[in-house]
Amino acid sequence: MQLKALRYFLTVAGTGSFLAAARQYSVPASSVSRFIAALEKELGKQLLYRSTRAVRLTEAGELFHHQVRDALEILDQAAEQVEGKDAGISGLIRINAPESLGRRHIAPIIAELQELHPALVVELTLTDLYIDPVQDGVDITIRIGPLVDSGLIGKVISPNHHQVVASPAYLAVHGTPETPEELLQHRCLVYKGQLGMQRWYVNTGDGQPLKVLNVTGPLRSNNAEALLAAAVAGRGIVLFPDWMFDNGTFARGDMVKLLPQWQFSTQPDQVYLQMLSPENKMRSRKVQTVSAFILEAIGSPPYWCLDT
Structure with a gap:
C-alpha cells in the first residue's frame, strides 16, 4: 500500500475532485485516478463513488478515510520531530x-x-x-x-465586543437614539441565519440579565456584509462586532458609534473569539x-x- 496513494485519496475525499488533488500535488489527474484505483483493488473495496458531477465517499470509504487520516497525522508528526525545530x-x-x-x-x-x-x-x-x-x-x-x-484545546483571543452603528446620512434623517429602548423606534438591519433572527441584547448595568431588544427594520439578511453595506448607504442601524469594521471607519466619519455607554451583544452570555x-x-x-x-x-x- 503506497503512502502516495493514501495522500491522494485523502485529498480527493476532502475536495471532492481528482483535478483539485492533481493540482495540489502537481501531477496529472490520471495519475491520481490510477493510484486510487490501485488502492481500491488492493483493499478489495470501492472507496469513492465517481460521476461526471461529483466524487463522494462510499460507506467503506468513509470508514477508511477516518482511519487513514489519523494514521497519516501520526506519521507526519513523527517526521516533524525528526526534521527538528529549524525545518x-x-x-x-x-x-x-x-x-x-x-x-x-x-x-x-x-x-x-x-x-x-x-x-x-x-x-x-x-x-x-x-x-x-x-x-x-x-x-x-x-x-x-x-x-x-x-474537550478541545485552545486559547481565548479576546472578548467579542459589539458596536451599535449608523451612518451620518441615516442619523441626519432619522435622529440619534439616546437610549437602548429608542432603538425599537428605528430602522434596524438584522442578521438572519439558519438559527433564525439574531436578537439584540443590552446590559442595563443594574446587575440584571441582559435585556432583549426586539428591533425591526426594512432589511434582514444571512450575509453580514450586505447588512453593513446597507448601513453605510444610510438604510438603517446595525449591531456588529468590532472586527466587522474596516480600518479608520469611525475616524473617517463613515459610520458613527451609538450608545457607547451601554454594552450590547447578540447572545445572552458573554461571547469570545477563540x-x-x-x-x-x-x-x-x-x-x-x-x-x-x-x-x-x-x-x-x-x-x-x-x-x-
Whole structure:
C-alpha cells in the first residue's frame, strides 16, 4: 500500500475532485485516478463513488478515510520531530473560521503565513455553523461563542465586543437614539441565519440579565456584509462586532458609534473569539506554528480594536 496513494485519496475525499488533488500535488489527474484505483483493488473495496458531477465517499470509504487520516497525522508528526525545530513547515493544514471574520481577517493572515512557508497547503473552510473539528478533521478552528467545555484545546483571543452603528446620512434623517429602548423606534438591519433572527441584547448595568431588544427594520439578511453595506448607504442601524469594521471607519466619519455607554451583544452570555484544536492536533509542530502565527498577527488586544 503506497503512502502516495493514501495522500491522494485523502485529498480527493476532502475536495471532492481528482483535478483539485492533481493540482495540489502537481501531477496529472490520471495519475491520481490510477493510484486510487490501485488502492481500491488492493483493499478489495470501492472507496469513492465517481460521476461526471461529483466524487463522494462510499460507506467503506468513509470508514477508511477516518482511519487513514489519523494514521497519516501520526506519521507526519513523527517526521516533524525528526526534521527538528529549524525545518520549515509544509504539507496540508485545515482551518475553519466564521464566514465574515474569515474573509476579512483570517484569509489575509493566511496569505502572509504562506509567504513565509510556501510549502504549506492551507484548506480554509468558512462557515457560521459550529463544526466538530474531530469529526471533520480540522486542525484549527476559529470560533465565536460562549466558553464551553468542548474537550478541545485552545486559547481565548479576546472578548467579542459589539458596536451599535449608523451612518451620518441615516442619523441626519432619522435622529440619534439616546437610549437602548429608542432603538425599537428605528430602522434596524438584522442578521438572519439558519438559527433564525439574531436578537439584540443590552446590559442595563443594574446587575440584571441582559435585556432583549426586539428591533425591526426594512432589511434582514444571512450575509453580514450586505447588512453593513446597507448601513453605510444610510438604510438603517446595525449591531456588529468590532472586527466587522474596516480600518479608520469611525475616524473617517463613515459610520458613527451609538450608545457607547451601554454594552450590547447578540447572545445572552458573554461571547469570545477563540482558537481551538483537538488535543491530538496540538502535538503537531505545524499546528503549533500556524496557531502562534495567527495569534501574533491578530495581537492582544486585536489590531481591529486599535484601528477603529
